[in-house]
Amino acid sequence: MSETNLHPVLGATRRHFLQGCGLGLANMFLAEAQTGSSARLPAAKAKSVIYLHMAGSPSQLELFDYKPELIKFNGKPCPDELLKGKRFAFIKGVPKMLGTPYQFKQHGQSGTWLSELLPHFSEVVDDVTLVHSMTTDQFNHAPAQLFVQTGNPRFGYASLGAWATYGLGTENQDLPGFVVLTSGGNNPDGGKSLWGSGFLPSVHQGVHCRSQGDPVLFLSEPEGMTRGLRRKTLDALRDLNALEQKQQGDPEIEARMAQYELAYRM
Amino acid sequence: MRLLFAPLLALTLHAQSASYQNDVRPLLSRRCLACHGPDAQSRQAGLRLDTRDGALPVLSPGQSAQSRLLSRVADPKRPMPPTGPRLTAAEQDLLKRWIDDGARYAAHWAYEKPVRPxxxxxSNPAWSKHPIDRLILAKLDAQSLAPSPRADPAxxxxxxxxxxxxxxxxxxxxxRYLHSPTPASYAKFVDELLASPHFGERWAKIWLDLARYADTQGYEKDNKRSIWPYRDWVIRALNDNLPFDEFTVRQLAGDLLPDPSVDDLIATGFHRNTMTNTEGGTDDEEFRDLAIRDRLATTGQVWMGQTWGCAQCHTHKYDPLSHQEFYQLYAFFNQTEDDDHPSDRxxxxxxxxxSTPVLKELPAAKHRQTRIFDRGNFLTPGEAVQAATPAFLPPLPADAPRNRLGFAKWLTSPENPxxxxxxxxxxxxxxMGRGLVETEEDFGTQGSAPTHPELLDWLAVEFADKWDTKALLRSIVTxxxxxxSSAVNPSLLQRDPRNQWYARGARFRLDAxxxxxxxxxxxxxxxxxxxxPPVMPWQPDGVWQVVxxxxxxxxxxxxxxxxxxLYxxxxxxxxxxxxxxxxxxxGETxxxxxxxxxTPLQALTTLNDPAFMEAAQKLAQRARAESPRDPLRRLFELVLVRPPSPxxxxxxxxxxRQAEADFRLQPARAEKLVRYDEVLYSEDRVATILADARTTPPEWRFSTNEPTENWFQSTFDDSNWKSGPGYFGHFEKPSAATPIRSAWTTENLYGRIAFDLPQRLPTNFRLPIRANCSFEIWVNGVPALANSVYERSGHYEYDLTEAGQKAFRPGRNVIAIKATRNNAGNVGQVFDAGLIATAPLDTIRAKQDPGAAAWVVVxxxxxxxxESLTRR
Known part of the structure; x- marks a missing residue:
């Protein structure tokens, strides 16, 4: 049976999911909605997704990606077959190979290979899924980060979180559906596009919570205003907008007022 | 009665004929052409449904009962299409009727030259003297809708x-207009708006979205780029009403015009808005290629509403553009000198x-060979191609040059549909808030059909006569x-919720x-x-975190x-x-x-963004100055251009009254609102406490030997340390711009300096530091900053930790620094630090006025x- 004859969601492999991002995911959700076939899927248990992107973390080769062959080649010139037809940042001529200096052992019932640098992690590794098959030919920070987050090394595409809110929406009445926390002094190399909405409406972009100042820009009242006084201005806005609504009849007016109330609750 | 009648009428018409253009093609395009379309590579079972010849084997025109297309679509076990929902009964019936009618195909409407309708x-000739109104009213008549009355003059x-x-x-x-609001004075009012220099600014911003204009290069480093002369060119061109065909040719090929002017060259900045990747280790050819593709895709989108970018990896799935034709178009753009160099040359x-980036054609001897890239990968070039326009559009004239100039003139030739x-x-x-073709970006077969095809063609034919932008806008606006009026009643709202028939004026939120x-x-x-040059209005701290x-x-x-x-x-x-x-x-794409x-973020912006709060402060101030007896009425009119209702x-x-009562209880807050700008622009109050080496630095006490343990405490006795001003360090090659005044050649540098602060302490202490080493800072013995960033160009202002900020006190203070070289390199080392802070607000002017603050809140x-955020 070819893949395409499967159920639109079950039949989509991870490769389809990431490669065909484009509108593919949206189509999947739409197809789902139209056929009403969600009964055929296991009931969803996940309520939210937490996704950590750790730019500048230690190499997986020192932590959980055991490469015994590489250790054998430690200090030796890189074999031709690995260099042929490939491109790398900064590397010219034939570089030397660098294997990990740390000891790896198998842990847990799953027998997962982990390095000695992860003593606690090695005790809980049976509760963790490690995906070892993800690769990319992007060798520079910014495009590689964009690739991980948007499925495309170029700017202008929607990030994973934007797709999730576009496809699934949010049940949270008091917070935006897609929230981004950054730590450290700098934004990641790929910039704010890593949580951007690309060609999707900008309502789906991640709301960036900052580690200094207001967590969300413009969240706090301006100097001199208070929350009590803000409530009074919102009440006045509601009454005046209601007059406008009565005269103009445009439902957008109510929609705007609802956003002001959400802003107040935030 | 009318409400019931219209859908019935529609249904009867529907049963009679199935329009290929409006119904069948969109259905085929949506559900079938991805596998049975123009792209031969991915075509399944050798069947294509986008041409009648290709589809004939499964059509059986006139005999739907024999049609394989219908039987496969209806197949209970293995229906086509194999993925997604089945075709609905209505969709199957549509195909059946179309096949019984003879399965007639038609060229896609947008690829046929527009004709003046x-x-x-x-029904109402008096309302529709203007051809636009005639064509709108004809559709309204068909929908049994009537136009709304004219909006009030204000x-x-x-x-x-x-x-x-x-x-x-x-x-x-x-x-002048409101004094006598007649159609004639309205026309005059419109003419004054079109003649205003601000017209060009407004419409330039609209064009700059298309041009993906920005003031930086993009990608990781995102360095500055001086391309604003191009932005200014667009403003001037629009204000001068440069005909749209010339506007086009100069931007795409101004450098290839005979004897181009400086302005013609600046105009080519349009395609120099592509991004440049200067991250270490990038392949310049890879990003040059991406820029060329971007230019082609952008050109297709902006001028022709075509999604050509799809064809860079494979033949377009829906529109008639082959993989090879993409690279034939690419060849027009592939002969420019720019090469993803950091200098943007x-x-x-x-x-x-x-200096500003421009397009420059390579000399003929250096022309690049354009090849088809297999799957769009620039590392797998295939067959060589020559510059050519695609077959589904009118041909390039035989005598036209095969370069960007020939291409640009072809675009604006009368033949281009x-x-x-x-x-x-x-x-x-x-x-009007929405296009006649809603998918402005896609006039291909996947795009939406025009609601008013005749009006679209009338406007197009009129416009292409002289390419007079202002005349076109005047014609629509009058x-x-x-x-x-944009007011809508419930029944009209139900009949036409999205206002696609224009029985009322448009009402939509203002652009950012x-x-x-x-x-x-x-x-x-x-x-x-x-x-x-671009400017930097107030923005919150920390938004720019530049790598x-x-x-x-x-x-x-x-x-x-x-x-x-826009600036x-x-x-x-x-x-x-x-x-x-x-x-x-x-500006990325x-x-x-x-x-x-x-979104709630919009509400937070206009409610709380200090830039908007400052506008509120000054608006209140202005209204009170201009109308001291009735500031409220003036306030309202200044924003909404109409008097308030009772x-x-x-x-x-x-x-x-509520706000005023509130401020009476807490008058200190009233002061903050009334003096909001002074609070906001604290940088106007920035004072230098310790000068850095760029001006006249003070003498520091310093040591290059390991000192005793408590060396960073304020009480430490440093009288036997050396004394000298920054810069500290040494260079292999001395630099006039960075004069070393105190030699430091060892691994660590220890420095101390004492200074006095006044009784009313400044706030927000920062250290402008130039260093290519890691360093730590103590304020009066309190750890205040540790930095491990290896190097930033020039002096960079470092913030202190909260504890560090709090460690300053009136009277004597001591700052201690330790700089560490980390055994890095031997080209030289440098360290220098100063201290700046924000002086407190001057209290003499303090006047706590609850009434004035309440006007700011209003x-x-x-x-x-x-209504303020909406254009209605």
Whole structure:
């Protein structure tokens, strides 16, 4: 049976999911909605997704990606077959190979290979899924980060979180559906596009919570205003907008007022 | 009765004929062509359904009972299409009727040359003297809808001014029109708006979305780029009403014109807005190739509403553009000198300190060979191709040069079916809230069909006659259709919720730039200066977190804080928050149409963004100065260009009383609102406490030997340390710009300096530091900063930790530093530090006025009314 004859969601492999991002995911959700076939899927248990992107973390080769062959080649010139037809940042001529200096052992019932640098992690590794098959030919920070987050090394595409809110929406009445926390002094190399909405409406972009100042820009009242006084201005806005609504009849007016109330609750 | 009748009529018509153009092609395109379309590579079972010849084997025209297409679609076990929902009964019936009718195909409407339509007979000739109105009314008649009355003059004046200049109307111009609001004086009012220099600014911003304009190079480093002379060129071209065909040719190929002027060269900046990747280790050819593809895709989108980018990896799935034709088009753009170099060369030198990126054609001997890239990968070049236009469009004239100039002239030739339609549709959309073709970005078979094909063609034919942009805009803005009231009643709302038949005027949220500019203009803050380098109005700290280079957002001085939003510095990876929140694009890719959203972030912006709060402060100040007896009425009129109703006055007066009572209880807060700008622009109060080495640095005590343990405490006795000013360090090659005044050649440098602070302490202490080493700072013995960033270019202002900030005290203070070289390199080492802080607000002027503060709150509220944020 070819893949395409499967159920639109079950039949989509991870490769389809990431490669065909484009509108593919949206189509999947739409197809789902139209056929009403969600009964055929296991009931969803996940309520939210937490996704950590750790730019500048230690190499997986020192932590959980055991490469015994590489250790054998430690200090030796890189074999031709690995260099042929490939491109790398900064590397010219034939570089030397660098294997990990740390000891790896198998842990847990799953027998997962982990390095000695992860003593606690090695005790809980049976509760963790490690995906070892993800690769990319992007060798520079910014495009590689964009690739991980948007499925495309170029700017202008929607990030994973934007797709999730576009496809699934949010049940949270008091917070935006897609929230981004950054730590450290700098934004990641790929910039704010890593949580951007690309060609999707900008309502789906991640709301960036900052580690200094207001967590969300413009969240706090301006100097001199208070929350009590803000409530009074919102009440006045509601009454005046209601007059406008009565005269103009445009439902957008109510929609705007609802956003002001959400802003107040935030 | 009427409500019931219309759907019935539609249903009867439906049963009679199935339109290939309107119904069948969209269905095939949506559900079938991905596997049975133009792309031979991915075509399944050798069957294509986009041409009649290709589909004949499964069609059986006239005999739907025999049709394999229908039987496969209806197959209970293995239905086509194999993925997604089954075709509905209505969709299957549509195909059946179409096949029984003979399965007639037609060329896609957008690829046929537009023809001036005959004007239909309509129900109300008096309303529809203007051809636009005739064509609109014909559709309204068909829907049994009637147009709305004309909007009242004040509403109309605000609408036209915001649409045409992006600003509220100027008081004198408005007064002249409102004095006698006749159709003739309205036409004159419109002419004044079109003649305003602010017209060019407004419509330039619209064009710059398409041009993916920004003031930086993009990607990781996102360094600055001086391409604003191109932005200024667009403003001037629009103000001068440069005919659209020339506007096109100069931007795509100004450098290839005979004897090009400096302006013609600057105009080619359009395609130098592609990004440049200067991250270490990148392959310049890879990113040059990406820039060329971007130019081609952008050109296809902007001028022809074509999604050509799809064909870079494979033949287009839906539209008639093959993989090979993509690279034939690519060949037109592939002969320019630019090569993803960090300098953005080639540059045009404008003054001794200003050069701007331009297009420059390679000499013939150096022309590149264009090849088809297999799957779009530039590392797998295939067959060589020559520059050529695609087969589905009119041919390039035999004598036309095979370069960008030939291509640009071909675009605007009378034979091209798309350019005028796509362009007028965009203009229409900006004025009416939605395009006649809603998918402005896609006039291909996946795009939506025009609601008013005849009107679209009429506008296109009119426009292409002289390519006169202002005449086109005038023609739309003076139509009765445009001038209708936007108020809607429930029955009309139900009949036409999206206003696609235009039985009322358009009502939509203002663009991001207009939201800001309107607030500044009504407050009397807006600078009317045109042109020039980008400016940096107030933005929250920390929005620019720039990797690797020391670029910082330094708030502009004076009127540059209040320039129109289009002059705000646009950094691609770090956009100005108030703009992004209101859906302005970042310039990373061409944006044909902004999708308007409605989010809490927008509310937070206009309620709390200090830039908007300052506008409220100045708006209140202005209204009180201009109308001391009735500031409320003036406040309202300054923003909304109409007098408030009694109910509105009453509600706002009540709010003022509430706020005033509130401020009486806490007068210190009143002061903060009344002096909001002084609080906000604290950088105006920045004082140097310790000069750094760029000016006249003081003497530090320093040691290059390991000191005793408590060396960083304020009580430590450093009298036997050496004494000297910055810079500290040594260089292999001494530099005049960075003079070493105190030698430091060892691994560690220890420094101390004592200074006095006044009784009223400054706040927000920062250290401008130049270093290529790691360092630690103590304030009066308290650890205040540890930094491990290896190097930033020039002095960079470091913030202290909270504990460090709190460690300063009136009287004597001591700062201690330790710089560590970390055994790095031998080219040299350098360290220098100064100290700056914000002086406290001057108290002499303090005047706590609860009433004045309450007016600021009322102004902030008025700026947040739905009507203020809307053009109606």
């Amino acid at each position: 005959a004007l239909p007979v309509v 509403t109309l004046a605000r609408r036209a001014a915001l649409d045409l200049t992006g600003l509220p109307p100027e008081p004198q111009v408005l007064a 080639p540059l045009l030198k404008l003054t001794s300190s200003l 798309l350019v005028a339609r796509v362009t007028v549709n965009r203009f229409w959309s900006r004025l 139509s009765e259709t445009y001038q209708q 730039e207009v939201v800001r500019d309107q607030a500044l203009a009504s407050a009397g803050l807006l600078s009317r200066r045109l042109y020039g 690797y280079n020391g670029d910082a957002w330094r708030t502009s001085k004076g009127e540059d804080r209040y320039r129109r939003a 705000t510095f646009m950094r691609r990876t770090s956009a100005y928050p108030a703009m992004t929140n209101f859906d302005a694009p970042t 061409c944006t044909i149409r902004r999708i308007r959203t409605n 109910a509105e006055l009453q509600r706002l007066q009540a709010l003022w 102004a902030n509220t008025i700026l947040n009314l739905d």
